[in-house]
Amino acid sequence: MKKLVDLRRDTNTLPTEEMKEAAFRSPLGDAVYGEDPRQRELEELAAFILGKERAIFLPSGTMGNLVALLTHTQRGNEIILEENAHIFTSETGGLAQVADLMVKTLRSEDGAPEPRDIERAIRPENIHYPRTALIGLENTHYRYGGIVVPLTRFEKIREVADRYNLPVHLDGARLFNAAIYLGVEAKEIVRYCDSVMISLSKGLGAPVGSLLAGSCDFIKEAERYRKMLGGGMRQTGWLCACGIIALSEDNISRLREDHDNAQFLAEGLQSLPGIKIDRHQVQTNFVLADLSERELEATVFLERVREKGVLATRAGDFAVRFVTSREVNREDIVFALQVIKEVTQVI
Numbered sequence: 001m002k003k004l005v006d007l008r009r010d011t012n013t014l015p016t017e018e019m020k021e022a023a024f025r026s027p028l029g030d031a032v033y034g035e036d037p038r039q040r041e042l043e044e045l046a047a048f049i050l051g052k053e054r055a056i057f058l059p060s061g062t063m064g065n066l067v068a069l070l071t072h073t074q075r076g077n078e079i080i081l082e083e084n085a086h087i088f089t090s091e092t093g094g095l096a097q098v099a100d101l102m103v104k105t106l107r108s109e110d111g112a113p114e115p116r117d118i119e120r121a122i123r124p125e126n127i128h129y130p131r132t133a134l135i136g137l138e139n140t141h142y143r144y145g146g147i148v149v150p151l152t153r154f155e156k157i158r159e160v161a162d163r164y165n166l167p168v169h170l171d172g173a174r175l176f177n178a179a180i181y182l183g184v185e186a187k188e189i190v191r192y193c194d195s196v197m198i199s200l201s202k203g204l205g206a207p208v209g210s211l212l213a214g215s216c217d218f219i220k221e222a223e224r225y226r227k228m229l230g231g232g233m234r235q236t237g238w239l240c241a242c243g244i245i246a247l248s249e250d251n252i253s254r255l256r257e258d259h260d261n262a263q264f265l266a267e268g269l270q271s272l273p274g275i276k277i278d279r280h281q282v283q284t285n286f287v288l289a290d291l292s293e294r295e296l297e298a299t300v301f302l303e304r305v306r307e308k309g310v311l312a313t314r315a316g317d318f319a320v321r322f323v324t325s326r327e328v329n330r331e332d333i334v335f336a337l338q339v340i341k342e343v344t345q346v347i
């Protein structure tokens with residue numbers, strides 16, 4: 001069989017053998033009535049790891065974020081997001097269509113707005129203005145190539161939020177990648193936020209699922225919205241058994257391999273003519289390659305490497321994105337680099 005190295009995403013990760021076995025052995029119950037033992041166990045484990053009172057399991061990160069928005073806000077409120085936030089760009093406008101929210105987007109260098117910009121964006125009490133109801137953050141930041149927002153920024157944003165009595169929600173789809181990069185436990189990031197969503201189905205490798213964590217009062221309301229949106233699933237034990245393994249210490253620290261492979265890939269790409277890498281961007285499991293120097297079109301580049309068995313994604317007219325995950329090892333990266341080298345020599 002022809003070799004295929006898929007560097008498009010970390011969502012294509014498949015459950016491990018250990019996950020599959022745990023799934024089949026898992027006891028089952030009706031989770032809507034709180035009777036699925038594995039779901040309860042997973043939710044307790046997640047709350048513990050994230051340092052929050054409670055957590056709930058949901059089918060996707062998009063639903064987790066939407067439930068958080070619905071729980072934190074009233075219709076017609078305004079929320080503050082960075083302009084490339086996944087919640088704003090990539091969740092089908094659910095914040096407007098379902099949660100009836102307005103958005104104030106802010107520019108940033110690296111995925112998290114400056115605290116003073118956030119402060120300026122908060123609406124004063126005035127009969128003409130919508131009410132600001134929430135600050136949304138993202139870590140790692142997807143659109144900027146999986147870069148990590150530093151803890152000091154979180155701390156300062158929290159100070160602003162406290163001054164104006166505003167909640168902070170964290171889209172932590174790749175929170176553990178950020179924690180590993182920063183060398184801290186995930187809860188050290190989450191402590192600056194009132195609620196957090198994490199994905200089990202990206203680098204952590206579970207087939208399906210996300211968790212939303214927060215205070216008991218917050219989760220009590222969030223459970224209602226989860227049900228309303230259709231996220232009240234029944235015998236979830238199979239999925240949650242995989243999720244419990246996804247959140248094991250070994251599985252979380254394995255993400256480091258993805259980061260190391262991304263570094264290795266970046267280093268290799270950097271040495272190829274016509275490819276520019278910003279090494280500051282390569283912090284976790286994403287590598288953005290700039291092909292503009294030789295005006296190498298991303299679509300052409302991607303087509304050529306695909307023919308030779310390497311898959312990546314377009315990130316702009318002259319930019320491509322590579323994502324490392326447990327589905328690719330060092331050998332695969334060496335293969336990918338060889339293919340890219342051949343392709344860039346002939347284009």
Ligand SMILES: *Cc1c(COP(=O)(O)O)cnc(C)c1O
Binds near residue numbers: 059173174199210
């Ligand atoms: C993937 C992702 C989500 C949404 O998760 P789904 O499970 O795909 O709905 C939210 N935020 C970020 C930053 C993501 O990368």
